[in-house]
Amino acid sequence: MNSFKKNLLKKRYNAERRFQWYGKIAIGLALSFLAVFMFQIFSKGYSAFQKTWIVTEVHYDKELLLIDAESPSKDDLENADYYDVAYKAMTSLDPGLPEEEDRQLIQMVSYKYEAEVKDLLLKNPDYLGKIVPIKLTASDDVDQVHKGNYPRDIPEENRRVNDYQLQIYDMLNERGDILLEFNISFFTSPDSREAELAGIASSFMGTVFSILVCLAFSFPVAVLAAIYLEEFAPKNKFTDFIEVNINNLAAVPSIVFGLLGLGVLLAVFNLPRSTPLVGGITLSLMTLPTIIIAARASLKAVPPSIREAALAMGASNMQTTMHHTVPLSMPGTLSGTIIGLAQALGETAPLILIGMVAFVNTIPGTPVDPAASLPVQIYIWSESAERGFVEKVSACIMVLLAFLILMNLAAQIVRHKFEKKWS
Amino acid sequence: MSKIKAENVNVYYGSKQALFDVSIDIAEKEVTALIGPSGCGKSTFLRCLNRMNDVIEICRVEGSIKMDNLELNSRKLDVVRLRENVGMVFQKPNPFPKTIYENVAYGPTIHGIAQSKEEMDQIVETSLKKAALWNEVKDRLDEIATGLSGGQQQRLCIARAISVSPEVILMDEPCSALDPIATAQIEELIDDLKKEVTIVIVTHSMSQAARVSQKTGFFHLGKLIEFGPTDKIFKNPDNQQTQDYITGRFG
Numbered sequence: 001m002n003s004f005k006k007n008l009l010k011k012r013y014n015a016e017r018r019f020q021w022y023g024k025i026a027i028g029l030a031l032s033f034l035a036v037f038m039f040q041i042f043s044k045g046y047s048a049f050q051k052t053w054i055v056t057e058v059h060y061d062k063e064l065l066l067i068d069a070e071s072p073s074k075d076d077l078e079n080a081d082y083y084d085v086a087y088k089a090m091t092s093l094d095p096g097l098p099e100e101e102d103r104q105l106i107q108m109v110s111y112k113y114e115a116e117v118k119d120l121l122l123k124n125p126d127y128l129g130k131i132v133p134i135k136l137t138a139s140d141d142v143d144q145v146h147k148g149n150y151p152r153d154i155p156e157e158n159r160r161v162n163d164y165q166l167q168i169y170d171m172l173n174e175r176g177d178i179l180l181e182f183n184i185s186f187f188t189s190p191d192s193r194e195a196e197l198a199g200i201a202s203s204f205m206g207t208v209f210s211i212l213v214c215l216a217f218s219f220p221v222a223v224l225a226a227i228y229l230e231e232f233a234p235k236n237k238f239t240d241f242i243e244v245n246i247n248n249l250a251a252v253p254s255i256v257f258g259l260l261g262l263g264v265l266l267a268v269f270n271l272p273r274s275t276p277l278v279g280g281i282t283l284s285l286m287t288l289p290t291i292i293i294a295a296r297a298s299l300k301a302v303p304p305s306i307r308e309a310a311l312a313m314g315a316s317n318m319q320t321t322m323h324h325t326v327p328l329s330m331p332g333t334l335s336g337t338i339i340g341l342a343q344a345l346g347e348t349a350p351l352i353l354i355g356m357v358a359f360v361n362t363i364p365g366t367p368v369d370p371a372a373s374l375p376v377q378i379y380i381w382s383e384s385a386e387r388g389f390v391e392k393v394s395a396c397i398m399v400l401l402a403f404l405i406l407m408n409l410a411a412q413i414v415r416h417k418f419e420k421k422w423s
Numbered sequence: 424m425s426k427i428k429a430e431n432v433n434v435y436y437g438s439k440q441a442l443f444d445v446s447i448d449i450a451e452k453e454v455t456a457l458i459g460p461s462g463c464g465k466s467t468f469l470r471c472l473n474r475m476n477d478v479i480e481i482c483r484v485e486g487s488i489k490m491d492n493l494e495l496n497s498r499k500l501d502v503v504r505l506r507e508n509v510g511m512v513f514q515k516p517n518p519f520p521k522t523i524y525e526n527v528a529y530g531p532t533i534h535g536i537a538q539s540k541e542e543m544d545q546i547v548e549t550s551l552k553k554a555a556l557w558n559e560v561k562d563r564l565d566e567i568a569t570g571l572s573g574g575q576q577q578r579l580c581i582a583r584a585i586s587v588s589p590e591v592i593l594m595d596e597p598c599s600a601l602d603p604i605a606t607a608q609i610e611e612l613i614d615d616l617k618k619e620v621t622i623v624i625v626t627h628s629m630s631q632a633a634r635v636s637q638k639t640g641f642f643h644l645g646k647l648i649e650f651g652p653t654d655k656i657f658k659n660p661d662n663q664q665t666q667d668y669i670t671g672r673f674g
Contacts, residue, residue, distance in 0.1 A: 235480065305517035312475060312513075313530045313583065314506035323529075324519060 041401075045394025051183035051196070052138040052146045054109055054172060058089040059131045060121055067128070077122055086117040089134060094168060104164055110137040110196050135179065140195035140388030142169060146178055150387060160387075186395065190361045191372060191380070195388025198381070200396055201363045206276050206356065206371025207345065207403070213280020213367050214344050218287045219337055225288075226295035226333070231321045250289035257285045258350030266354060274355035274370040282350045287340035294336020298329040331415045338411035342404055348375040374400045426451040426591065426621045427472060432486035432496075434467050434476070441467045445486075445647045447640055454613060454622045456632035456653065459642035460668070465625045468642070469593050471495070472623065473509040474502045490591070507534050510584030514596040516576035518568035518583070523560050526568045526579055527551060530587040546586055554582035555612050574605025581612060585620070592616065594624040598631065610635050629669060633657050641665045 065080040072080075090105045090113065091097065097105065106113075113136045120134055121127050141160045144150040146169070156163050172178050189199030233239045261282030265271045271278045302325045310320040351357065357376050364371040372380065378396045381389045427449040434442040442464045449455045457465040467476070474495065476482045488495040495505065507530075518526050527547045530536070537543035547564070551557040556578040560571070568579055577597060584592055594613075598606040613622060613635050626632050632639050633653060640650040641662075649656060649665045660666050667673055 303517075305513060305515060306519060308475065308478070308513060309517040309519060309580070309583075310529075311478065312473060312506055312511035313533070314503045314587070315529075315533055316503055319533055323533075328520065 041394045041397050045391055045396075045398050047147045047149065048186060048391035048395030049183050050147070050180050051185065052143040053135040053179040053181060054138045054142070055133055055135055055177040055179060056089050056093055057131055058085060058117055058120070058134045060085060060128050062129055064088070065128075072125075072128065074122075074125075077125060077128075080118075082114050082118045082121075086114040089113075089117060089136075093172070101164075104162065105168065108139055108142050108165055108168065110139055110194055112137065112194075112197060137185075137196055138178070140386055141165075143196055144387050145169060146173070146180065147391075149391065186392075190363050191359060191377065192361060193359075195384070195386045195392060198389070198392060200374065200377060200399060202360045203372040203374050203377035203396075204399065205364050206279070206360075207373040207375075209276030209364060209367040209371065210279040210283060210351075210356075210373055211341055211345060213277055214283040214287055215337070215341060217281055218284035218291055218340065221284075222288050222291035222337075223295055223333060226292045226299060227321060227326060229292075230296050230299040231325060232317065246289050246292050250293060253349075254286055254347050255349040255353065257282055258353030260285065261350060261354045272368050272370075274358045274360070275368050276356075276364065276371050276373075277367040278354050279351050279356050279371075279373065280367065282354055283344040283347060286347065286350070287337075287344050290340035290343065291333070291337050294339065295329065295333040298332025298336070299325060301332065302328045327418075331418045334414055334418070335411055338407055342407060345404060345407070346375050346400070348373075348379055351376050352379070374403065424451045425449065426490065427623075428487075428489045429468075429471075430487045430489075432468065432471060432484065432488060434464070434471065434485075435483045436479070437481045441645050442471075443645045447647060447650055449621065449623060450638060451621050452617055452619070453638060454617050454624060454636040455638045455640065456636035457623065457625045457640045457642060458627075458629060458632050458668075459648075460673070461627075463642040464645040465640075465642045466595055469595055469623060469625050472591070472593055473506050473511055474500070475511065477502060507587050508589050509591045509593060510587065510589040511593045512577070512580050512584055512595065512597045515600050516573055516580050518571070518576050518579050520567060520569050522565045523551075523568045523571070523579060524564040527582050527586050530583060534587055536587060550582040550586040551579075553585055553612075553616070554578045555608060555615075556582055572605075574601050574608060577601060577605065577609060578612065581609070581616075585616070589620065591621045591623065594622065596625055596627060599627060606631070629657070641668060643668070 064084040065082065067076055067080050069076050087102075087106070090109060091102055093105055110116075116136055117134065120132075124132075138146065141150065142165070145152070145161055145166070150159075150161065152159075152166060161169070169178070185197065186199045187204075188201050189197060190202035191200075192198040229239060229242065261278060265278050265281055266273055271281075306324050306328065307320055310324045311317075315323065351373050356371065356373055357380065358370060358372070359380075360370050360372050362369070374396060378393055378400070381393045381396065425448045427447075429445060429447045429449075432442055432445040433440065445464075445468055447468075457469065459465050470476045471484055471488055472490075472495065476484060484496050486496060490509075494500065519529065521529075524547055527550050528537075528543055531543060531546050537546055548557060548561075551560065556575060559575060560566075560579075568576065571579060577600075581592075581597075598609050601609065610631065613624065616622060624632075624635065636653045638651065639653045639656040641648045641656065641660075641664075643664055649660055649662045651661075656665060657669055660669065
């Protein structure tokens with residue numbers, strides 16, 4: 001081998017090695033971005049899955065409750081006055097505090113503490129007249145102090161927790177009367193202006209309903225359109241025109257669909273504002289082209305020999321399509337659908353336009369109840385000033401990601417099942 | 424006796440003409456082989472016989488093709504009925520990605536041939552037996568057909584084609600994707616089938632044409648150059664081009 005040939009060979013090998021390195025670097029970069037992103041979210045968000053409680057004692061004093069009856073009924077307990085009992089439960093933490101300073105103690109728990117005091121007695125009527133320990137939801141500021149997210153060394157006037165409250169917190173913490181438990185209410189409560197009470201139940205259900213509505217509208221329409229265009233429609237200028245338009249539709253910014261939803265669904269058809277029904281239909285406009293394109297591609301990918309085999313057996317076009325082509329294309333169509341839905345899942349802009357950004361503090365039971373959605377909830381919380389919402393934003397992102405992963409998993413399982421059946 | 428009679432068949436793909444004035448008489452319960460170099464139009468002609476050219480949008484067929492006095496090249500013809508009577512086996516085995524049973528039962532199902540499950544079982548069994556596949560698959564009828572070997576798949580396709588008891592079976596190079604042993608099995612099968620069915624086979628292998636057919640037609644550049652008894656075509660052709668092709672001087 002002469003030196004020229006040797007050089008050429010070496011160059012070729014080097015080029016390949018270089019190329020492989022470029023690839024590795026690209027993958028490494030992508031993975032490290034992902035790792036940083038995940039670390040950011042998890043390190044900020046994991047604490048939102050825990051909730052801080054303040055333990056104190058409550059005396060269910062009949063006199064303060066203004067209960068006269070000897071053996072009070074459920075209604076009596078329901079209608080009793082809990083203001084003083086709850087108030088005393090908190091102020092008893094520091095009996096020496098002058099009355100005009102009480103608010104400092106009350107501010108350490110959520111504004112719903114009175115309701116919590118009431119709920120405990122309603123659940124345990126025999127507590128009446130007794131002194132019992134009670135867990136009260138700590139305010140978001142105490143919560144953040146306890147989780148270590150709140151700097152204690154800045155000047156008092158810049159802090160939302162003052163020196164006195166910190167002193168009480170330290171005392172309670174030493175006694176073991178500050179509890180950190182799994183935050184069930186994050187999953188069961190609707191949104192709230194108070195960070196310690198806010199949950200994702202409303203937006204989660206809103207997202208579930210929106211996706212279901214979106215699926216119900218877009219999947220049948222898209223699949224029928226794809227089958228017709230691919231298997232039956234004549235190939236002419238008009239169908240070419242439709243194809244170009246569908247491809248263009250897939251690239252239209254989502255906010256435009258939001259405007260369409262606002263202008264047509266809300267203004268013309270008068271559908272209820274802020275509801276998953278309208279959100280789902282708006283999102284389905286977005287997912288339609290995605291599903292159509294995926295379904296057509298997977299119909300195209302079915303080998304022509306299968307069609308020929310069916311036609312040669314005397315199957316009609318319709319039978320060939322329904323018995324052979326469509327079932328074989330289903331795995332591809334389904335994964336296209338999931339990709340479309342996953343896009344819809346993370347969509348924020350169109351939902352804001354049709355009013356799903358409204359503050360909703362009820363949990364929707366049907367697609368026509370007002371609701372938020374997870375990405376919009378993230379947007380709303382990230383606008384809030386309180387420190388307590390910072391971790392909620394990350395936690396909400398984690399829930400959204402988990403939702404996405406679950407959907408992909410479901411898609412994989414469905415795909416796998418279909419593929420097993422057909423090949 | 425003549426089963427299919429084609430007269431002056433011209434086929435165009437768009438503006439390109441693929442067949443020129445082909446006239447041929449295909450005899451009943453015989454094997455007719457169509458030979459010729461690639462692109463000579465023999466497959467195109469074969470696909471005229473069960474109207475599979477309909478699938479190709481730019482394809483246009485002129486002339487008359489009559490099967491038992493029924494005009495095949497007519498708009499009014501019901502292609503579903505035609506294809507029930509004219510089965511086809513393709514170059515590459517193309518079983519449906521379903522079970523072996525479902526593959527054979529598909530034709531009888533869509534044409535409503537079997538009245539009951541027992542009848543269907545019977546049809547599947549006879550078809551597979553006729554295709555010399557029964558013994559190999561009788562214990563695994565519910566397995567996916569694409570798991571069979573190439574030769575088995577092709578015999579399954581033949582079983583599928585004969586399941587609706589067609590009068591004619593068209594074979595488009597049925598052995599070109601198979602090894603010699605599988606090829607021998609298929610050829611044996613063709614020999615058996617011709618007792619009941621008229622077979623038209625397109626093949627690239629001249630020895631195969633010589634082995635299985637009674638009549639042979641030689642196509643070249645879209646024209647039927649010579650057609651006659653296989654013996655004569657191979658031993659003493661009238662046409663110089665046929666002579667050259669058969670002796671391997673071109674093609």
